[in-house]
Amino acid sequence: MAERRKYKKRYCKYCEAKVDFMDYKDVGALRFSLSERYKIMPRRLTGNCKRHQDMISTVIKRARAAALVPYTVTRKTVVTAPFENLR
Amino acid sequence: MRHYENLVIVKPTLTAEEIQASIKAIEEIITSNGGEIAATDAMGMRKLAYPLNKNERGYFHVIYYSVAPSAINEIERRFRINEDLLRFVTIKYDTNREVTAWNQLVQKAHKKASAPAGEAKVEEVIIPAGIDEDEDAE
Numbered sequence: 001m002a003e004r005r006k007y008k009k010r011y012c013k014y015c016e017a018k019v020d021f022m023d024y025k026d027v028g029a030l031r032f033s034l035s036e037r038y039k040i041m042p043r044r045l046t047g048n049c050k051r052h053q054d055m056i057s058t059v060i061k062r063a064r065a066a067a068l069v070p071y072t073v074t075r076k077t078v079v080t081a082p083f084e085n086l087r
Numbered sequence: 088m089r090h091y092e093n094l095v096i097v098k099p100t101l102t103a104e105e106i107q108a109s110i111k112a113i114e115e116i117i118t119s120n121g122g123e124i125a126a127t128d129a130m131g132m133r134k135l136a137y138p139l140n141k142n143e144r145g146y147f148h149v150i151y152y153s154v155a156p157s158a159i160n161e162i163e164r165r166f167r168i169n170e171d172l173l174r175f176v177t178i179k180y181d182t183n184r185e186v187t188a189w190n191q192l193v194q195k196a197h198k199k200a201s202a203p204a205g206e207a208k209v210e211e212v213i214i215p216a217g218i219d220e221d222e223d224a225e
């Protein structure tokens with residue numbers, strides 16, 4: 001619920017910034033579309049358009065493969081690896 | 088020739104010289120297979136998002152290069168054999184939009200390599216907030 005409130009106005013942030021390409025190494029930029037448990041946020045909550053949501057999901061999956069973003073966050077890993085790498 | 092990017096994660100247990108030597112060897116693999124390295128970007132020692140082979144950290148290094156698509160198989164095979172590597176990620180830059188992005192990333196890597204001499208050993212990479220994207224011709 002708290003997360004729903006975070007995204008109040010529904011518009012695509014990436015369209016506004018005219019993003020054409022996303023770099024998977026730029027982890028700070030991915031933070032917006034990730035939940036607290038590092039799940040990919042659905043676009044009904046973030047307001048991303050289809051095109052940018054597709055881009056962000058491939059980029060997040062690449063970042064996961066490169067060990068820049070965790071795949072899963074369990075209670076155990078939350079303690080050892082909070083949001084250290086990305087801010 | 089197609090544009091590629093390789094991110095390699097080198098074992099953190101090696102000494103600084105050994106890491107540099109194994110990165111040299113990795114770049115050698117690419118060049119010996121006909122690749123032309125456009126830029127390299129040392130992201131440095133970072134904490135991994137999840138442990139790889141029981142390692143909590145790793146040395147990240149990015150190589151931008153162009154090579155014939157048929158050579159990628161051999162390059163990846165050689166990477167897989169290499170025991171110094173915890174992980175590698177190969178990204179293909181194929182469409183026009185991706186190629187422009189690749190050129191921008193190469194320029195950014197050049198700028199980063201030439202500008203901060205004293206900051207070579209930073210732990211955390213400072214991430215710029217905005218994503219700068221211009222419609223510049225290459």
Ligand SMILES: [Zn+2]
Nearest residue numbers: 012015049052
């Ligand atoms: Zn959009």
